Amino acid sequence: MKDIIKMVVVLGLICLVAGLALAGVRQVTLEPIEYQRIKNVMEPSVKAVLSGYDNDPIKDRFSMPAGKDKKGRDVSKTVFPAKKGGKLMAVALDGSGKGFNGAIGVMVGIMPDGKMTGISIMSHSDTPGIGSRVAEPVFTDQFKKKTVDDPTSVDGVSGASYSTKGVFAAVQAAAKFYKSNQKELLAKAGQ
Amino acid sequence: MGLAQEFTKGLWKELPPFRLVLGLCPTLAVTTAAENGIGMGLATTFVLVCSNVLVSLLRKVIPGKVRIAAFIVIIASFVVIVELLMQAYFYSLYQVLGIFIPLIVVNCIILGRAEAFASKNGVMPSIMDGLGIGLGFTISLGFLGAFREILGGGTIFGHHIFWSGFEPMAFILKPPGAFVCLGLILGLMNIISSRKA
Numbered sequence: 001m002k003d004i005i006k007m008v009v010v011l012g013l014i015c016l017v018a019g020l021a022l023a024g025v026r027q028v029t030l031e032p033i034e035y036q037r038i039k040n041v042m043e044p045s046v047k048a049v050l051s052g053y054d055n056d057p058i059k060d061r062f063s064m065p066a067g068k069d070k071k072g073r074d075v076s077k078t079v080f081p082a083k084k085g086g087k088l089m090a091v092a093l094d095g096s097g098k099g100f101n102g103a104i105g106v107m108v109g110i111m112p113d114g115k116m117t118g119i120s121i122m123s124h125s126d127t128p129g130i131g132s133r134v135a136e137p138v139f140t141d142q143f144k145k146k147t148v149d150d151p152t153s154v155d156g157v158s159g160a161s162y163s164t165k166g167v168f169a170a171v172q173a174a175a176k177f178y179k180s181n182q183k184e185l186l187a188k189a190g191q
Numbered sequence: 192m193g194l195a196q197e198f199t200k201g202l203w204k205e206l207p208p209f210r211l212v213l214g215l216c217p218t219l220a221v222t223t224a225a226e227n228g229i230g231m232g233l234a235t236t237f238v239l240v241c242s243n244v245l246v247s248l249l250r251k252v253i254p255g256k257v258r259i260a261a262f263i264v265i266i267a268s269f270v271v272i273v274e275l276l277m278q279a280y281f282y283s284l285y286q287v288l289g290i291f292i293p294l295i296v297v298n299c300i301i302l303g304r305a306e307a308f309a310s311k312n313g314v315m316p317s318i319m320d321g322l323g324i325g326l327g328f329t330i331s332l333g334f335l336g337a338f339r340e341i342l343g344g345g346t347i348f349g350h351h352i353f354w355s356g357f358e359p360m361a362f363i364l365k366p367p368g369a370f371v372c373l374g375l376i377l378g379l380m381n382i383i384s385s386r387k388a
Contacts, residue, residue, distance in 0.1 A: 007254045014249075014261050018268035025272050032279035040282050 038078070042107065045120035046080045046092045049109030053082035053089050062188055064181055077177060081189035082109075088190050090117050093177065097169025100126045100162035104134070106170035110148060110178050112186055119143045119171055124163070131163035139167075148175040194319045201323030207300045208331045208373075209380050214300040217291050218332060219369040225348055228336025230284045232329025234277065234292060238269045239301050239328075240321035246309040247317035253310075262305045263296070270295045300328065339363050339372055 038058065046057055057080035066077040080092040090111045096103050104124040109117035121135040133139065134157050142154035151171045156164035178185065205211055208218040217235070222228040245265050246253075253261045274292045277285045285292065295301065304324055309317040340346055343363030345353045353359075362368045 003254065003256070007257045010253055011257050011261055011264070014253075014264050018264050022268055022271055025275050029275040029279040033275070036279060036282040040286070 041105075041122055042078075042080075042094070045094075045107035045122045048120040049092050049107055049118045050080070050082040050090055051117070053084050055081070055083045057082050057092065064177075064185060064188070066177060079185060079189065088112055088186065091178075091185065091189050093174050094122065095170040095172070095174030095177070097166040097171075097173060099124055099166030100131045100160070102126075104163065104166040104170055106167055106174065108143075108151075108171055108174040108178075110175070114148045114178075116143055116146050116148065116151060116175075119167075121167065124166070126160070126163045126166075131160045133157045133160055134163045134167050139164075143171065148178050151175040194315060197316050197319040198323040201320070201325070201327040202330070203327075205324065206327045206331060206380075207324060208328065208335075209377055210384075212377070213303065214298050214328065215373075216294065217298065218335065219366065219373060221288055221291050222332055222336040222339055222369065222372075223364050224340045224344070224346075225333055225337035227284070227287050228332030228334075229329055230281070231288055231291060232325070232332040234273050234288070235295055235298060235301070235328055236322070236325025237273055238266060238295055239304060239325045240318060241269045242266045242301055242305055243309040243317040243321035244314060246305045247312060247314045250310045258310065259302075259306070262302060262310075266301055266305065267296045300324065335369075335372060335376065338376070339368065342372075343368060 038061070043058055050057055060083070061078050061080045063076040063078055066075045068074060077093055082089045082091070090109050092107055092109045094105055094107050096105050098104070102125045104126070105122040107120045107122050109119070111117060119140050121140065124131065124135065126132055126134070139154075139157050143151065146153065152168040156168075201207070203210070207213045208215060214235075217231050221231045242262070242265050246262055249261070249265075270293060273295070274285075277288075277292065304320060308320050312320070337347055340348075341352065342360050344361075345351060345357050345359040360368075363372060
């Protein structure tokens with residue numbers, strides 16, 4: 001009996017200390033990781049969907065409340081505004097949809113009048129050579145000049161219908177977010 | 192054995208991937224370039240030294256029956272710390288190594304050293320043991336990575352070293368190429384050590 005208590009106590013203490021240490025490291029690295037993620041994952045896509053701006057969309061980014069997740073925590077969406085001479089040209093925001101093999105993250109550029117400047121696939125884990133073709137310009141370029149009211153009336157990639165649906169869902173999510181928050185979003189971006 | 196020997200044994204006699212043929216999963220998977228191999232090796236070394244120190248310090252406190260569970264908790268914590276730090280400060284390396292960072296938890300070298308060495312020895316020998324084995328692992332992965340990068344990509348640390356018409360053997364960078372290269376190196380090391388004996 002004494003053995004069992006000792007085992008439980010020692011293992012419990014080790015786990016407790018480990019948990020505290022991990023929580024500490026997590027706190028310290030939270031911000032650098034967020035920065036790296038924006039710089040390495042989002043920045044190339046932001047630059048791909050926005051053009052002709054003279055500000056720094058990454059520096060001028062702002063967050064918008066985007067409802068709550070399943071656990072009831074607040075979720076925010078990061079918006080990247082592109083301006084020229086202080087005038088808002090377009091905003092870039094991301095959406096996510098379920099692809100063939102996990103989530104597909106898509107950055108969508110939208111002009112103030114609701115026209116889209118284009119999309120760029122940020123992340124996906126679909127089959128290389130099949131699902132991955134949704135990241136090719138032949139497919140993504142079709143979204144240029146579509147509007148947020150009808151964002152996905154384009155040809156899908158044959159043989160990759162799950163991946164195509166994932167991208168559609170992601171683009172629709174971004175468009176829906178834009179439409180339902182348009183006033184607030186443009187007001188914030190215009191500053 | 193003295194402290195120096197605890198250190199040097201990891202460099203030849205107990206060189207993990209090539210002499211003990213341990214830890215082959217990362218050895219085969221991430222060595223497509225010298226830089227990746229060295230990054231993986233250093234991450235593993237950090238975890239190995241830290242876990243050796245803690246296991247050695249706690250060796251009299253941890254009851255024998257739950258020692259493996261305790262070791263795994265210690266190792267896994269350090270792996271998560273490495274993963275977070277790498278994500279925060281070496282993001283491009285993190286993207287390349289990806290899933291193989293969390294898999295350091297089940298790297299048999301680390302659990303093996305905790306069980307076979309650190310749980311029976313003091314802190315200083317355990318540090319030397321961890322450093323030696325870790326350095327040996329890093330050098331092995333770096334060497335295998337450089338070997339594959341040169342033959343398979345015609346580059347070393349990203350710099351081109353061959354003439355412009357050089358056609359790299361892309362096969363070497365694929366998984367079967369990893370086995371071929373590992374086999375060649377193992378054979379070479381066997382020849383050298385049998386000459387020595």
